[in-house]
Amino acid sequence: MTKPESALRKFGAAAMALATVLAVAACGSAADNGAAPTAAGPHSAHAGASAAPPQPLRAGERFLDLKMPEGYTPTPPEGAVDEYRCQVLDPGLTKEAFLTGTQVMPDNVAIAHHGVVFAVPPGAAAAVREHDAKTPGLGWQCFGGTGVQGADFVDDDDEGGDQGAVWAATWAPGATETLLDQDVGFKLEPGSLIIFQMHYNLLATDGKPAGSDRSAVRLRLTDGTPQTRELETWTVNAPTDLPCAADESGPLCDRAASIADVKKRFGSEAGGFADELVEACNEGGVPKPGDTQSCDHEVEEPVTVFANFGHMHMLGKSMKVELNPGTPQAKVLLDVPQFDFDNQRMVKLPTPLEVGPGDTLRVTCTHDAGLRKQLPQLRKLPPRYVVWGDGTGDEMCVDFMTVSPRKS
Numbered sequence: 001m002t003k004p005e006s007a008l009r010k011f012g013a014a015a016m017a018l019a020t021v022l023a024v025a026a027c028g029s030a031a032d033n034g035a036a037p038t039a040a041g042p043h044s045a046h047a048g049a050s051a052a053p054p055q056p057l058r059a060g061e062r063f064l065d066l067k068m069p070e071g072y073t074p075t076p077p078e079g080a081v082d083e084y085r086c087q088v089l090d091p092g093l094t095k096e097a098f099l100t101g102t103q104v105m106p107d108n109v110a111i112a113h114h115g116v117v118f119a120v121p122p123g124a125a126a127a128v129r130e131h132d133a134k135t136p137g138l139g140w141q142c143f144g145g146t147g148v149q150g151a152d153f154v155d156d157d158d159e160g161g162d163q164g165a166v167w168a169a170t171w172a173p174g175a176t177e178t179l180l181d182q183d184v185g186f187k188l189e190p191g192s193l194i195i196f197q198m199h200y201n202l203l204a205t206d207g208k209p210a211g212s213d214r215s216a217v218r219l220r221l222t223d224g225t226p227q228t229r230e231l232e233t234w235t236v237n238a239p240t241d242l243p244c245a246a247d248e249s250g251p252l253c254d255r256a257a258s259i260a261d262v263k264k265r266f267g268s269e270a271g272g273f274a275d276e277l278v279e280a281c282n283e284g285g286v287p288k289p290g291d292t293q294s295c296d297h298e299v300e301e302p303v304t305v306f307a308n309f310g311h312m313h314m315l316g317k318s319m320k321v322e323l324n325p326g327t328p329q330a331k332v333l334l335d336v337p338q339f340d341f342d343n344q345r346m347v348k349l350p351t352p353l354e355v356g357p358g359d360t361l362r363v364t365c366t367h368d369a370g371l372r373k374q375l376p377q378l379r380k381l382p383p384r385y386v387v388w389g390d391g392t393g394d395e396m397c398v399d400f401m402t403v404s405p406r407k408s
Contacts, residue, residue, distance in 0.1 A: 071212030074200035098185030101220030104171030122191030124151035174343035203377035248383035274387035302356035365397030
């Protein structure tokens, strides 16, 4: 399984496969995570926050709260309603620590679509500081990754370099903090920085400013023990090829036109990922228009799987992640029969699962174009053939899998 190239979109050079490094306990529900989330009705979009009280500290743990230095008012480019903004947060670490929990606390939940926390090692901190200093305003625009050359969420193994940033946590509406029971965490060295990326969406205000946001991130830190296992995140993706509904029509109901529109809004790399997924996942590299899409990923290294965090957007209907499907060794790692955008969470496995070379991971997602007419935010958008994209009106099918490497 290849390692990632950028966040929330392409996580593998050859097969957009599996990423590295979400801090262990990232985002999830403070409630029981042994069951998949269920929806109370059609997705309401941004109905709740994640400012719930954190779970009690365990022995040796401490909290560190980091807040955006000032409020930011998102201003998407003309004609767009989405903006990805990155901010630098300095934890001020003077000694090594392990990140054992992360809670994003959104300030303006009306415009907060999702957030990502990246950890930047000391060697890449200077590049981040320089990029921030030369960019006007608070922070800088960024898509899938950090947007900083030399400090992005990439895999430089082929070039003999180090990863410039690591994926430290994911937040989406409904998520609070989840802790794994095992002695696991993500290592942070002295001088490390945090990059906090917030995806703002202004569909509800037709792209007009809707107040400022000053969100915060709470880190749960510990000094670790000799037995503490370091965590990574693998990410398994599948294409999205959702045609317009039978009673819809318009220029964006053409797949090529829709991809061109994604490229216009987010750049050629982002727009091209839809075709790359199809090429990697579908036999013959041919799109398969329909509600349900899937992709198989071959495991290339041994790891222990602790939890899964399934992510789609507002047309998401159901999601499943399977190990070795169709064989006597088949297991279901994640099953979300009724996806709810406002109740996304990390789901812990009942027992950590060992996977390795020779195993196959399959992710399957079902989307529903009919939801577009039920959601006030999406009703304002023209009908479209929905492909993978970073906008709220686009879609994704991605599972963030929390793992720890192990020896063969």
